[in-house]
C-alpha cells in the first residue's frame with residue numbers, strides 16, 4: 427500500500443516534469459516565433475545574432491572585477507560564451523545599420539543633400555559581423571540616474587571633441603575621469619531649466635509649467651545635441667524623444683543614452699520617422715541645422731504628421747530673429763509655407779517662435795483648390811512608418827478627429843488608464859480597452875489563487 431502510493435507520487439512527479447518541460451518548450455517556440463514575426467523586426471532587416479542587445483558578458487559582470495580581465499583570460503571565466511567571439515576593438519562603436527564604412531564599401535552613393543547617409547542601410551547577410559561588440563577599454567558600470575543626468579564616465583564614451591567644440595555653450599565639460607553636463611545647449615547656454623520656463627511663459631501656461639496640467643507629455647526634440655533639453659523636461663513630467671544623427675558632432679546620442687535620457691539616432695531625411703501620426707504634443711528644434719524649406723517643405727510636413735491636433739512647434743534659430751537679408755528671406759518663406767499649412771504663430775519672443783498646428787480640418791477645407799502643399803490622398807495611411815518615404819503633403823485628420831476638434835485625450839497621468847479616442851478608429855471599444863488593461867490584475871490574482 428505504502429509502496430504503491432510512493433510509486434503514484436513518483437509517477438505524478440514525473441508527469442509534472444514532463445508537463446513543465448512541454449510548457450517551457452512551447453514557451454520558447456512562442457518566443458521564437460514572436461520575435462521573428464514582430465512588426466518592425468523584419469527578418470531581412472534583422473542584423474541581430476551577435477547584436478541582439480543582450481550582453482552575456484555584462485550580465486554576469488561583478489562590481490569589483492576588472493573588466494579587462496574578462497577578455498584577457500577567457501579560460502578562467504567560463505561565463506564568457508565560447509561560441510560567439512568578441513569583435514575586434516575597432517568595432518567597439520559599431521552600429522550595424524548605421525555604419526558609414528559599409529556605405530563606402532558597398533558603394534551605395536547616398537544623396538548627401540537629402541541626408542540619406544544618416545539613414546539606415548543594413549548589411550547584407552554575408553557582411554554581418556557575427557561577434558559581440560566589445561565595450562571600450564576601461565569601461566565602468568555607468569553612473570546611475572538621476573546623477574547620470576549631470577555626469578558620466580569618460581572611459582565609457584571616449585570622445586571629448588564636443589567638449590572642446592562646444593565649450594562656450596556649456597554642453598559638456600571634461601572633468602578628470604568624468605564628463606560633466608552643465609545643462610547648456612547651443613541655444614540655451616544658461617541651462618535648459620531657464621529655457622523651459624521661458625517657453626512655458628511664452629505659452630502662458632498656468633503656473634509657468636510647460637506640461638500645462640498634463641496636456642503636454644510627449645515631446646520630439648530634433649537635432650537634440652547631448653539631449654539636455656529632454657533631460658531637464660523629465661522633472662517637469664514631460665517625456666521627450668531626442669533625435670540626432672551621428673554627424674560631425676560625433677555620436678551625441680551616445681552621450682544622451684549614457685546619461686539615461688530617452689533618445690535615438692535618426693534624421694529627417696527621406697523616410698518617415700518611426701512614429702505614427704499624431705504622436706507628439708510638441709516638437710522642438712533649437713539651432714537644429716535643418717533646412718526646413720527644402721523639397722516643398724517635406725520635413726515640416728513630416729513634423730505636421732507627427733504633431734497632435736493643436737500641437738506646438740518650438741523653433742529657436744537665427745531665421746526667427748536675425749535681420750540680415752538671407753535670414754529674412756528664409757523666415758518669410760517659412761512663414762508663407764506654414765501659413766498655407768494652416769499653422770499659426772502662438773508666440774514670438776526674443777529668439778524663439780512657437781507655432782501651433784490646427785485642431786481640426788476646417789482650415790484645410792477652406793483653402794483654395796490647388797493650394798500647395800496639397801492634402802495627402804485618402805489612401806495614404808499616416809500611421810505606417812517603417813521604411814516609408816516622406817511625402818510632401820498634409821495629413822488631414824480622420825472624420826472623427828475632425829469632429830472632436832482636438833485630440834480628445836485626457837491629461838497625463840489620467841491618460842494612462844483612459845481609452846484614447848484613436849482606439850475607436852482601429853475598432854477597439856472602450857469595454858475592450860478596460861478588459862485589456864485589467865487583464866494583468868486578474869492574472870496576478872489567478873496566479874496567487876493557484877499557489878495557495
Ligand SMILES: *[C@@H]1O[C@H](CO)[C@@H](O)[C@H](O)[C@H]1NC(C)=O
Pocket residue numbers: 537538539540
Ligand atoms: C539629391 O537630391 C536632390 C533633391 O531631390 C536632387 O536635386 C539631386 O540631383 C540629388 N543628387 C544626386 C547626386 O542624386
